[in-house]
Amino acid sequence: MEYGFSRTLYPTQSFTLRVQTSSDKPIQEVSIHFLNNQYVELNKVNKNTWESTIQVSLVKDYIIGSILFGLEKGENITYYNKNLPGNCLNTFDFKPNNVKVNKYPKPTITSKITRDIKTIIGKALPKSYVNIYVSDPAQQSSYGIGSVQVDASGNFKWNLLEPLKSGGYLTFTAVNSMYFDPADIDAGAVYAESDTVRIPIPALEPTISTKITNKTTKISGRAEPNVKVIAKVSKKIIGTTIANQYNDFNMNIKPIGAGSTVEILTINHNNNESKTVNKIVTDVIPPSRPAVKKVTTKSKSITGKEEKYSLVEIRVKNKLLGRVKATRGGTYSLKIKKMKKGTVIKIVSIDAAKNRSKQVTTKVY
Structure with missing residues (x-):
């Protein structure tokens, strides 16, 4: 109190x-x-x-x-x-024999606290005051950023004068008076305040400069100085690093499977997390060269094996004979007309990311 x-x-x-x-x-x-x-x-x-x-x-x-x-x-x-000199208008003596220690209801903050928030909106006891502070336990610091009176409907709004900085917490306390004087207590007034509501100030989310592929072994980007940067796949941590004083970071990782989602976030010195930045792993690894069975002058189809669901493209003298999708089991088959002996057939495989395999060449026997 x-x-x-x-x-x-x-x-x-x-x-x-x-x-x-x-x-x-x-x-x-x-x-x-x-x-x-x-x-x-x-x-x-x-x-x-x-x-x-x-x-x-x-x-x-x-x-x-x-x-x-x-x-x-x-x-x-x-x-x-004890020895108050002359030329003073008041003394400080008072005896509040009927002081009551009341607790106001806690204020409710309806705004989601983000780093780019400009206005804080909430609810508290009508006509009370809400004091707003920024406290940083790790730095052992605290300072007030505002005090606002709640309206008759129990709503309040505070416009931030400057953006929130990383670290610490926003704290809110409801009180029945912004200023309290001993004379008020002598007159029977009651001082009351609520318990404190504490909301973490999130770290700023990182920016990622690396295009993450299934060959990537290092993720680079920018973040606030000295924050911890974490990368996860399916909630499993795949890499951590600390951003340097110039806001840069480089994180070593093992290659990740194509199509996976990499979640990257920062954590500041008060263990407050940032928003998560999601990156989808791009497939840049071409499929293997398709296998093809022997084609003869009597063959009515070209068959073979390839990466499941990949697209097999078959050409003769740069003329497209057709495209066929490999099955779940990795087999493919394209119906053809009978060909002359010695005809050269060229076959490539194309995966879902449009990566093309090396070309396979075979002749008609």
């Missing part, structure tokens, strides 16, 4: 700020933030007391503090200045 305060101070000298609570739960963190973006973390005196001296040189008009702690109804918290 978090409480914040904002007060206008014009201190003429440094002063000591103390934060105390009667809760059995220790304060987790106390920090004082200033308009010049500097901040001071208060030092822990004991389980329920934090205290630090604030240098007057750090203060610029406003002093803004945030306190993270757990409170139950009826417990007190007091923060004040």
Whole structure:
């Protein structure tokens, strides 16, 4: 649970700020933030007391503090200045004897989070506020990118100011007020926030420069620096590599059967995956030369064996006699008229990818 305060101070000298609570739960963190973006973390005196001296040189008009702690109804918290100088408009003393710790319902994010997303749409308690952060556990960093009020129908929309970067998570928390002041609590106001909704920011999908064939032994392309690139066939990993600092990668693989689908994706340092890029393996290996049985002047057909379902093309003096498809068992047969002895017959096989075999030549006996 978090409480914040904002007060206008014009201190003429440094002063000591103390934060105390009667809760059995220790304060987790106390920090004082200033308009010049500097901040001071208060030092822990004991389980329920934090205290630090604030240098007057750090203060610029406003002093803004945030306190993270757990409170139950009826417990007190007091923060004040031990030696507050003159020329200050307010002190910080308050005792919220009726503080309630309420949980708001979690917001629901209806947008699918992609790297090119421009608008985040979701639902939350009407009139509440949704705070949006980017957190990166691996880099131990977190920063806010927006806060939006939910409309009376429970809908909210946030337009991203810049594209999402790889790594980390988008986190969403619903609260009942964007700014909370101790005076509000003194007046009986209740602070409430939801549990956090965390959605991974996906890695950017790779681009593949290699035409993948059944002869390919290396896949090249581009991806985000230092991400892991993985290639799979039928969910089985066939290769991995790491993209270099210049966004390039080269992955060694064993040749894959024609017609197979290669799935290529990246995984960043937070184990967030990218979209999968699918590539169909092209057949560039020609079929073997067809086998042909002896043809005589009495033959009424030309028969032989070839790769199953391949197309067998038969010519005499560059004139097409016919094309016939090999059976599942790899046999073929083309009916012909009887030929003269010594006639030269040329036979080739053509597979589904239009690859042509080497030519076979035979004579009529």
